[in-house]
Amino acid sequence: xxxxxxxxxxxxxxxxxxxxxxxxxxxxxxxxxxxxxxxxxxxxxxxxxxxxxxxxxxxxxxxxxxxxxxxxxxxxxxxxxxxxxxxxxxxxxxxxxxxxxxxxxxxxxxxxxxxxxxxxxxxxxxxxxxxxxxxxxxxxxxxxxxxxxxxxxxxxxxxxxxxxxxxxxxxxxxxxxxxxxxxxxxxxxxxxxxxxxxxxxxxxxxxxxxxxxxxxxxxxxxxxxxxxxxxxxxxxxxxxxxxxxxxxxxxxxxxxxxxxxxxxxxxxxxxxxxxxxxxxxxxxxxxxxxxxxxxxxxxxxxxxxxxxxxxxxxxxxxxxxxxxxxxxxxxxxxxxxxxxxxxxxxxxxxxxxxxxxxxxxxxxxxxxxxxxxxxxxxxxxxxxxxxxxxxxxxxxxxxxxxxxxxxxxxxxxxxxxxxxxxxxxxxxxxxxxxxxxxxxxxxxxxxxxxxxxxxxxxxxxxxxxxxxxxxxxxxxxxxxxxxxxxxxxxxxxxx
Amino acid sequence: xxxxxxxxxxxxxxxxxxxxxxxxxxxxxxxxxxxxxxxxxxxxxxxxxxxxxxxxxxxxxxxxxxxxxxxxxxxxxxxxxxxxxxxxxxxxxxxxxxxxxxxxxxxxxxxxxxxxxxxxxxxxxxxxxxxxxxxxxxxxxxxxxxxxxxxxxxxxxxxxxxxxxxxxxxxxxxxxxxxxxxxxxxxxxxxxxxxxxxxxxxxxxxxxxxxxxxx
Numbered sequence: 184x185x186x187x188x189x190x191x192x193x194x195x196x197x198x199x200x201x202x203x204x205x206x207x208x209x210x211x212x213x214x215x216x217x218x219x220x221x222x223x224x225x226x227x228x229x230x231x232x233x234x235x236x237x238x239x240x241x242x243x244x245x246x247x248x249x250x251x252x253x254x255x256x257x258x259x260x261x262x263x264x265x266x267x268x269x270x271x272x273x274x275x276x277x278x279x280x281x282x283x284x285x286x287x288x289x290x291x292x293x294x295x296x297x298x299x300x301x302x303x304x305x306x307x308x309x310x311x312x313x314x315x316x317x318x319x320x321x322x323x324x325x326x327x328x329x330x331x332x333x334x335x336x337x338x339x340x341x342x343x344x345x346x347x348x349x350x351x352x353x354x355x356x357x358x359x360x361x362x363x364x365x366x367x368x369x370x371x372x373x374x375x376x377x378x379x380x381x382x383x384x385x386x387x388x389x390x391x392x393x394x395x396x397x398x399x400x401x402x403x404x405x406x407x408x409x410x411x412x413x414x415x416x417x418x419x420x421x422x423x424x425x426x427x428x429x430x431x432x433x434x435x436x437x438x439x440x441x442x443x444x445x446x447x448x449x450x451x452x453x454x455x456x457x458x459x460x461x462x463x464x465x466x467x468x469x470x471x472x473x474x475x476x477x478x479x480x481x482x483x484x485x486x487x488x489x490x491x492x493x494x495x496x497x498x499x500x501x502x503x504x505x506x507x508x509x510x511x512x513x514x515x516x517x518x519x520x521x522x523x524x525x526x527x528x529x530x531x532x533x534x535x536x537x538x539x540x541x542x543x544x545x546x547x548x549x550x551x552x553x554x555x556x557x558x559x560x561x562x563x564x565x566x567x568x569x570x571x572x573x574x575x576x577x578x579x580x581x582x583x584x585x586x587x588x589x590x591x592x593x594x595x596x597x598x599x600x601x602x603x604x605x606x607x608x609x610x611x612x613x614x615x616x617x618x619x620x621x622x623x624x625x626x627x628x629x630x631x632x633x634x635x636x637x638x639x640x641x642x643x644x645x646x647x648x649x650x651x652x653x654x655x656x657x658x659x660x661x662x663x664x665x666x667x668x669x670x671x672x673x674x675x676x677x678x
Numbered sequence: 679x680x681x682x683x684x685x686x687x688x689x690x691x692x693x694x695x696x697x698x699x700x701x702x703x704x705x706x707x708x709x710x711x712x713x714x715x716x717x718x719x720x721x722x723x724x725x726x727x728x729x730x731x732x733x734x735x736x737x738x739x740x741x742x743x744x745x746x747x748x749x750x751x752x753x754x755x756x757x758x759x760x761x762x763x764x765x766x767x768x769x770x771x772x773x774x775x776x777x778x779x780x781x782x783x784x785x786x787x788x789x790x791x792x793x794x795x796x797x798x799x800x801x802x803x804x805x806x807x808x809x810x811x812x813x814x815x816x817x818x819x820x821x822x823x824x825x826x827x828x829x830x831x832x833x834x835x836x837x838x839x840x841x842x843x844x845x846x847x848x849x850x851x852x853x854x855x856x857x858x859x860x861x862x863x864x865x866x867x868x869x870x871x872x873x874x875x876x877x878x879x880x881x882x883x884x885x886x887x888x889x890x891x892x893x
Contacts, residue, residue: 222786222817225816225818228820230822232744235819236749237747237748237749237819238744238745240748241745299743301743303745303747303778305783329692329696332692333692339689340692345689348695348696349703352696352700356700356703356704360707365841367838367841368834371739371838373838373845374778375845376777376778377775377777377845378770378772378776378779379714379779380715380717381776381779382779383710383714385778387707387711424685424689431703432702432703433706434703435703435704435705435706436709436710439710441783442781444756445768445781446769446770446773447720448714448717448720451710451714454709455710517757521784522784523784525783526784592759592760592785593757593759594759595762599758599762600762605788607815609816609817
């Protein structure tokens with residue numbers, strides 16, 4: 184064995200990133216619950232500009248995506264890339280820099296959003312100084328991640344790393360192109376693109392931020408932690424190869440379905456619609472691959488809340504990636520566009536898929552990191568049912584509300600007169616908004632239980648030192664020997 | 679099997695993997711985005727579309743700062759019900775001076791693209807200070823601070839116009855020189871209302887279905 188025994192994986196940065204991720208999900212989801220309450224009691228901003236819906240809403244979305252999501256992705260990427268490369272992190276100090284610089288960015292970014300600094304572009308609201316900072320930290324993230332892969336001791340690059348790699352590369356491209364702007368002051372800039380062109384560029388970004396961050400990045404998490412936790416190899420390695428490239432190729436085209444019947448060329452809309460439908464294939468291929476992988480470990484599902492979360496997240500992934508292409512069909516979109524149905528769809532992904540897979544991963548990973556069983560399995564099981572019922576109630580309320588809203592907006596009588604005034608339709612939404620608030624609260628309470636549970640598990644404990652295990656002969660990568668004949672990658676991530 | 683063999687090379691080489699992802703993911707953008715950016719019909723103003731004056735631009739930036747676009751779209755789709763409810767459907771040429779675009783993705787409140795001229799300035803002021811005073815069912819927040827702040831405090835207007843000029847917005851030197859004076863004595867509330875009142879007015883409704891010449 185060529186590795187020395189002193190070499191250990193850098194897991195402290197993983198633990199810290201998990202703590203930040205949990206911190207952000209509490210803050211951002213708390214903001215979300217507050218916003219849901221503002222739909223019912225619009226005066227609870229108390230005339231304070233920073234509690235005003237228009238300013239608080241981007242804090243909710245950015246806090247979830249960049250605070251919770253990216254911290255979780257960085258944590259799990261750093262954890263899994265070391266295991267799948269059989270080597271400690273490349274430039275660990277840079278990894279620590281990514282960890283803390285990113286948190287500083289999200290905190291200052293949230294404050295700037297409350298102060299009214301915004302580019303207005305969804306999920307890219309942060310103004311230009313933050314955009315530059317994001318680009319720098321993102322490159323550092325890439326250096327650590329790809330550096331670790333480049334110095335790996337095992338020949339194949341495991342599939343989870345492609346998804347994390349796709350996240351890093353594609354998000355960098357989207358972020359830079361979409362945020363090009365000319366600064367006026369520190370907190371204000373004007374987009375390099377105008378009108379319809381700005382819209383097309385923004386939704387190329389907006390859709391693929393969902394695609395490569397909230398979908399692709401979290402698929403990286405799935406491809407490492409699902410086989411690891413269920414102790415089963417990936418059902419079909421070939422399917423994962425095909426679906427990765429099909430996913431990477433086709434997702435990027437689908438953005439214009441956010442602009443159906445808007446003032447952009449019809450060919451762009453049609454192309455966006457067709458590619459959105461095609462996207463269903465790689466999305467479901469991945470879901471089937473995941474379900475089949477876990478299918479030999481069903482007995483574990485009864486007792487293991489972490490695996491329950493991960494498997495349920497796959498179900499919601501399948502639901503959301505089916506609903507998405509359906510909503511991208513123009514004749515469906517004509518009803519759903521601008522309505523709360525969109526909000527329901529986003530949350531079936533964000534709560535059902537992103538939050539659940541992350542929660543499951545954290546329940547699995549944190550005890551492993553600190554070498555201590557989870558503080559309370561019972562609490563985690565309660566959390567599971569709160570998360571499931573909260574998500575379902577959320578989706579149903581917004582689906583029912585959104586569909587009725589969309590149909591009423593379009594409804595005209597035999598003489599071509601509108602059947603309902605906007606006010607009537609808006610007033611009819613109150614009950615749905617009430618249900619949504621309850622749903623959000625249920626989900627939020629579950630999340631607080633998790634924060635406490637994980638906190639008690641981690642309390643006062645350091646990460647367990649882990650040494651890279653030896654690589655089996657046939658997969659060993661001897662850097663000095665150069666290239667020689669290789670074997671196909673195994674379906675299970677190494678140690 | 680050959681394709682998988684080929685893939686083995688890819689999955690064992692970090693550089694190739696990075697390049698492969700970059701290449702595959704950029705095709706869609708190149709085919710879809712680049713032609714759109716070069717499509718002149720998307721950057722040609724409709725006949726009456728003009729740049730925002732100093733006050734309207736200030737109002738627009740306040741609209742962005744308060745996140746009005748989070749709940750209000752500015753995009754009327756070419757559908758019977760939408761045209762009936764809001765007015766002539768939106769044309770791409772009406773937005774050529776919109777940096778950023780403000781079409782929105784959600785209508786918690788109604789579309790605002792043709793709100794200009796539909797209500798009085800007084801109605802807007804009352805509505806922004808207490809939405810429920812004029813629309814009892816409204817769930818819109820109130821914006822009391824807008825009437826307390828001078829419009830001139832909402833950013834360096836001359837610098838803003840210079841930046842937009844550098845991107846091709848046809849401002850004259852006088853427009854820019856007189857910009858600060860134009861904001862004198864106005865509150866943010868008044869600037870925002872000026873913006874709302876000009877929204878969508880550049881489109882001549884009588885021309886709605888006639889082919890537009892000179893485009």
